Amino acid sequence: MRPPSELPAELGDGPFSVADARQRGVNSGRLRRSDLARPFHGVRAPVGRGPSPAPISDADRWARIRAAARTRAYDYAVRMPSDQFFSHATAALLHGLPLPARLLERSIVDVGTGIRTRRRRGKGVRGHLIPLDRVRVVSVGHLAVASAVDAWVQLSTVLTLDELIIIGDSLVRRQRPTATMAELHLAVARHAGLPGACRLREALALVRPRTDSAKETVLRLLIVRAGLPEPEVNLTLVNRYGAFMALGDLAYLRYKVLIEYDGGQHREDERQFHRDIDRLDEPMEEGWRVIRVNKSHSPHAVIARIRTALLDRGWIP
Structure with missing residues (x-):
């Protein structure tokens, strides 16, 4: 079998959408070649590429797991509409928050939207309908991501009390904090009456600023x-x-x-x-x-x- 033909330089060396590739003249047969992985429907990525960004250390298992999870987010982002954003565990990971192992090791990306008909479903994707008045979307590495505080709130139904406290402490940590205690209080107040609100209030009462680990x-x-x-x-x-x-x-x-x-x-x-x-x-x-x-x-x-x-x-x- 002949080696695969070169892809257009405009597609770069990272993930790209099938729609973009076809607009640039790449045919279906080329998109099915074994040198291209299919991380999500409508997405292709070069096989054997390094994760984006690279792990801190090849010997660090958790750094590698985090890097692989970030790579999945970058892979999905090439086909993500402008009304969508990463939320829940994916947002927390992109913000560098200390997630428990069970959420780090899964192969799913969490995607939020404020439009019911645009809620994403499919292999490797978990869609969430999130009212836009309950979330602040920020840019993290050119990705649209729920704020770190909102990700903490969104995870209140899946994290234990202690896990919520650990992440809450991390948000208001001593070095490079991503939030203030006032912002945590406002976020918890906005979440009143929703699933996880009681556990979130209990966690907030035990969060302390200036922690290191x-x-x-x-x-x-x-x-x-x-x-x-x-x-x-x-x-x-x-x-x-x-x-x-x-x-x-x-x-x-x-x-x-x-x-x-x-x-x-x-x-x-x-x-x-x-x-x-x-x-x-x-x-x-x-x-x-x-x-x-x-x-x-x-x-x-x-x-x-x-x-x-x-x-x-x-x-x-």
């Missing part, structure tokens, strides 16, 4: 649900002269108890490991009791250590 959120929830006082998130620690010492992951200023979560990068990066040790030297010299937590520690043991530290520092249950 999902693990810190999970640790904070563990502490509160164990009946311990709620620690402050990323508290600025100062010495006796008022000079900055460090940011504390979770801290009790009154009792001078500091809880630090050590993620994987702390163990794998030797320089980071030593920086963390040095960073905590001054708080300890100033009388702070430091409790370091990592994934190897059992929840029961973590709570016991924190409880003991608080009791030693004068906390009365």
Whole structure:
């Protein structure tokens, strides 16, 4: 069999719509050749192309899964009408929100529209009818996408309470937040009376700004649900002269108890490991009791250590 003929340069090296290809003179036989994948009805994409955008690291499984999911969105976008936008889990993923594995690993794109007759159905596509007064559409990498806050609200029927809290924390995180607490409150108010509204309100009450990671959120929830006082998130620690010492992951200023979560990068990066040790030297010299937590520690043991530290520092249950 002869090798496939070259495609028009105008189609580029990414996905393209069948309609666009035919307008440029590509016949049906060429569109059926094995060098073109069919990710969606009416869409073709070169086989073996790299995902768009590329994964952060070839060794990072989750980065690869996220990249593949983003690629599906770019594939579908070439045939998406102007009245449609990515919503729900697809929107959350495009915004980089911390989705649970079960939503990352599926091969479906969520597409929203405000027009009932334009609601998309088909293999690999889940259509959603979304009143346009309940969503703000933004551009992410040249794609039309529901805002990060709206994606969070839209997922309230499929996420657990803790998953909603984790994503809520991520929206108002310390570095590069994508929303404010006021915006979360407005979004939840707009969602009143709709499916998932009760769970969303419950999650909002437990969302805290200035977090740095999902693990810190999970640790904070563990502490509160164990009946311990709620620690402050990323508290600025100062010495006796008022000079900055460090940011504390979770801290009790009154009792001078500091809880630090050590993620994987702390163990794998030797320089980071030593920086963390040095960073905590001054708080300890100033009388702070430091409790370091990592994934190897059992929840029961973590709570016991924190409880003991608080009791030693004068906390009365």
